[in-house]
Amino acid sequence: MEQTFSGGVFSDSLDGGRAGAEIELMPSGVGARTPDGEAFVIPYRDCQVEVGGFSGRMVFCRSADRSLTIFCEESKFPKALSFASSGMLDDQLKLGAKQRRSESRRGLLIGTFLTVGFLLLVVGGYFTIRSGARAAVLALPVSIDAQIGDAAMDSMDLGGPEVDDPVVIAALESIVDRLAPTAAVEGIDFRVHVVDSPEVNAFALPGGNMVVYTGLIRDAETAEQMAAVLAHEMSHATLRHGLQRIGQSLGIWAGVSLLIGDLSGLMGAGVDMLQIASVNSYSRAHENEADEEGIRMLYAAEINPAAMADLFQLMKENQAELPGIFSWVSTHPDHASRIANVHDQVAALPPRKYREISVDWPEVKRRINQDDNRENAEVE
Amino acid sequence: MQTQIRDKPSFANIHVRLEPGDQIVAEADAMASMSSTIDMKTQWSGGFVKGVLRRIFGGESMFVNTFSTQSGGELVLTQPFPGDIQCIELKGNTMFLQPGAFIACEPGVKLGLGWAGLKMFIAREGLFRLKVSGTGRIWFGAYGGIFQREIDSEYIVDSGHLVAYEPTVAVKIALAGGIFSSFFSGEGLVTRVTGPGKIYMQSRSFDGLAAWTNSHLY
Numbered sequence: 352m353e354q355t356f357s358g359g360v361f362s363d364s365l366d367g368g369r370a371g372a373e374i375e376l377m378p379s380g381v382g383a384r385t386p387d388g389e390a391f392v393i394p395y396r397d398c399q400v401e402v403g404g405f406s407g408r409m410v411f412c413r414s415a416d417r418s419l420t421i422f423c424e425e426s427k428f429p430k431a432l433s434f435a436s437s438g439m440l441d442d443q444l445k446l447g448a449k450q451r452r453s454e455s456r457r458g459l460l461i462g463t464f465l466t467v468g469f470l471l472l473v474v475g476g477y478f479t480i481r482s483g484a485r486a487a488v489l490a491l492p493v494s495i496d497a498q499i500g501d502a503a504m505d506s507m508d509l510g511g512p513e514v515d516d517p518v519v520i521a522a523l524e525s526i527v528d529r530l531a532p533t534a535a536v537e538g539i540d541f542r543v544h545v546v547d548s549p550e551v552n553a554f555a556l557p558g559g560n561m562v563v564y565t566g567l568i569r570d571a572e573t574a575e576q577m578a579a580v581l582a583h584e585m586s587h588a589t590l591r592h593g594l595q596r597i598g599q600s601l602g603i604w605a606g607v608s609l610l611i612g613d614l615s616g617l618m619g620a621g622v623d624m625l626q627i628a629s630v631n632s633y634s635r636a637h638e639n640e641a642d643e644e645g646i647r648m649l650y651a652a653e654i655n656p657a658a659m660a661d662l663f664q665l666m667k668e669n670q671a672e673l674p675g676i677f678s679w680v681s682t683h684p685d686h687a688s689r690i691a692n693v694h695d696q697v698a699a700l701p702p703r704k705y706r707e708i709s710v711d712w713p714e715v716k717r718r719i720n721q722d723d724n725r726e727n728a729e730v731e
Numbered sequence: 732m733q734t735q736i737r738d739k740p741s742f743a744n745i746h747v748r749l750e751p752g753d754q755i756v757a758e759a760d761a762m763a764s765m766s767s768t769i770d771m772k773t774q775w776s777g778g779f780v781k782g783v784l785r786r787i788f789g790g791e792s793m794f795v796n797t798f799s800t801q802s803g804g805e806l807v808l809t810q811p812f813p814g815d816i817q818c819i820e821l822k823g824n825t826m827f828l829q830p831g832a833f834i835a836c837e838p839g840v841k842l843g844l845g846w847a848g849l850k851m852f853i854a855r856e857g858l859f860r861l862k863v864s865g866t867g868r869i870w871f872g873a874y875g876g877i878f879q880r881e882i883d884s885e886y887i888v889d890s891g892h893l894v895a896y897e898p899t900v901a902v903k904i905a906l907a908g909g910i911f912s913s914f915f916s917g918e919g920l921v922t923r924v925t926g927p928g929k930i931y932m933q934s935r936s937f938d939g940l941a942a943w944t945n946s947h948l949y
Contacts, residue, residue: 359825369822
């Protein structure tokens with residue numbers, strides 16, 4: 352049975368030395384016919400078989416003096432050639448196939464090696480720089496936090512007018528003063544700003560600036576609950592979450608610029624980012640850290656940390672009725688575990704005698720509501 | 732159809748004299764000037780999908796222009812970078828071209844896009860390559876001069892210099908020397924090509940140009 356395959360031929364007798372050809376396995380040998388009608392034959396007994404080409408699967412049949420080469424890449428060709436030559440060329444074909452297999456195995460091995468090496472390098476480099484960035488952030492002086500935080504505070508839209516009622520400010524400041532000695536880092540100047548807004552929220556900027564919305568003051572039932580909020584926010588500042596977040600968000604390049612000490616670029620980018628990003632979107636890990644540190648501060652300041660759990664519980668209940676309000680404790684299911692964590696931590700603390708906060712909290716709340724009423728009256 | 736490659740080797744361009752009935756297919760934007768008697772028809776290069784693939788992976792444009800004429804005329808085709816242009820005639824055989832090399836061909840030539848493989852990517856020849864087959868002449872360009880070699884055993888080409896090769900040629904990536912000399916000789920990786928078959932190389936490489944330009948930017 353004669354079979355034809357498509358392939359090509361190299362011969363000095365051809366113009367240009369080569370042509371595509373139809374390969375025919377004839378009884379006498381491997382034949383090739385070019386589109387121009389020229390025909391070539393290599394008898395099987397003179398045929399030298401090689402396997403190679405770009406794909407590694409091309410079979411070359413070469414004449415003894417190598418002046419004529421007929422080649423074909425079709426997958427069925429080797430078997431047909433073996434059959435047509437009655438097994439005469441099997442040894443050479445097998446050798447070629449074996450060589451090809453070992454080469455492709457070696458190629459695969461080297462390829463895998465290189466790929467794995469490259470991936471390790473990328474992953475390793477990423478984590479080195481990331482941890483380097485965290486370490487670099489923590490190694491920076493605290494004054495950097497204050498510079499970035501103050502710049503962001505100055506240019507930030509707080510979402511409402513600042514409240515300057517002396518009673519309200521004094522009350523919050525006295526709570527901050529009681530907590531401040533327990534702060535984990537020295538040299539942070541904690542300043543609390545009250546902003547008139549129905550948002551039930553508070554946030555901290557790097558370096559000690561904190562903003563509490565009147566919505567949250569209205570919701571807090573006791574001064575201890577407000578102390579819990581402030582302890583949590585102060586912890587964000589002392590744990591330097593803001594700078595860490597800038598470092599993480601700016602990614603690897605911030606890490607690199609931090610490591611080589613380019614602070615001015617980081618300042619600019621950080622201020623921009625703090626303004627744009629929603630202000631309380633610290634990562635969950637950071638929130639948990641701040642909860643934990645806040646509880647430690649409250650306990651150290653002899654304020655009952657159970658107030659934090661109480662506040663969470665209260666807000667969870669209140670919020671069920673007010674979905675969608677941008678709030679300090681989200682009721683997202685993820686945060687249920689956060690509340691549970693706080694409960695657990697508070698429960699695990701050894702009992703001690705707590706001192707009450709000497710602030711007339713009902714008066715603070717009355718003042719806030721009074722301001723509101725007055726404003727409403729003015730509007731009307 | 733009569734053609735001549737002029738201004739070789741630095742600023743080569745193809746002068747084509749078309750007679751009625753002649754056709755030439757050229758890469759979009761290859762036409763530099765032509766007689767008003769020549770008609771140009773723009774087509775997707777091998778259909779929409781193939782055209783887009785050729786654009787994204789082959790370094791060629793999505794379209795090809797087919798030039799023909801009712802009464803005869805002249806046409807000048809060129810390539811975007813300085814360098815030589817080579818004409819080869821296909822007789823049912825196949826050639827692989829590096830991305831961006833193709834300029835023009837006669838209508839009997841089939842243009843295809845093939846996966847060149849990771850090893851060619853490492854050799855800085857691109858993940859894909861153009862496959863030209865069929866019958867007729869094709870013209871391709873290169874950066875710098877073009878030199879060819881008929882190889883039968885092994886031959887070494889620096890990465891980025893291989894412009895065209897036959898499918899019968901095996902290509903392997905290798906270090907230029909030992910680890911040390913490979914990195915410090917400036918040769919790095921090279922391609923080891925094994926025949927039989929013909930290869931076309933360019934005397935300059937784009938990577939070389941890019942590296943040289945970068946070093947002069949700042």
